[in-house]
Amino acid sequence: MPRRAAWAALAAFVAWNLVLMANFTYVINSAGDPGYVGLLAGQGRALRFLPHLVTQGAVGRALIWWPVLKLSFDPVYGLLLLLGEAACLAVAAAALRVLRQLPAAS
Numbered sequence: 323m324p325r326r327a328a329w330a331a332l333a334a335f336v337a338w339n340l341v342l343m344a345n346f347t348y349v350i351n352s353a354g355d356p357g358y359v360g361l362l363a364g365q366g367r368a369l370r371f372l373p374h375l376v377t378q379g380a381v382g383r384a385l386i387w388w389p390v391l392k393l394s395f396d397p398v399y400g401l402l403l404l405l406g407e408a409a410c411l412a413v414a415a416a417a418l419r420v421l422r423q424l425p426a427a428s
Contacts, residue, residue: 344368344375381407 323331345368350356356364376382383391384400 338365340372340375341365341368344371347371347378348374 342365345361345364348371349364349368350361381400381403383393384396384403387393388395
């Protein structure tokens with residue numbers, strides 16, 4: 323697969339998953355299964371809720387959004403979570419670097 327096509331596919335999957343998270347959180351009624359058509363229709367309605375996902379993160383709530391959300395400031399908790407997320411990203415980046423150095427399958 324060409325590199326540009328792979329990056330485009332990755333971006334499409336990331337966008338789909340972000341909208342899906344907003345759909346499950348803000349649009350889908352938990353009373354029943356919406357079905358495949360309902361899920362797809364909910365994806366369109368969920369687009370306007372994408373900015374709300376920013377305040378869903380615990381790090382953002384603990385370090386940035388706490389006054390707006392009327393929470394207590396908890397920098398130790400927020401910074402430890404941020405450090406954990408940074409460690410996960412570092413491991414993923416290292417794994418990507420190793421995978422890129424492997425010979426291509428033919």
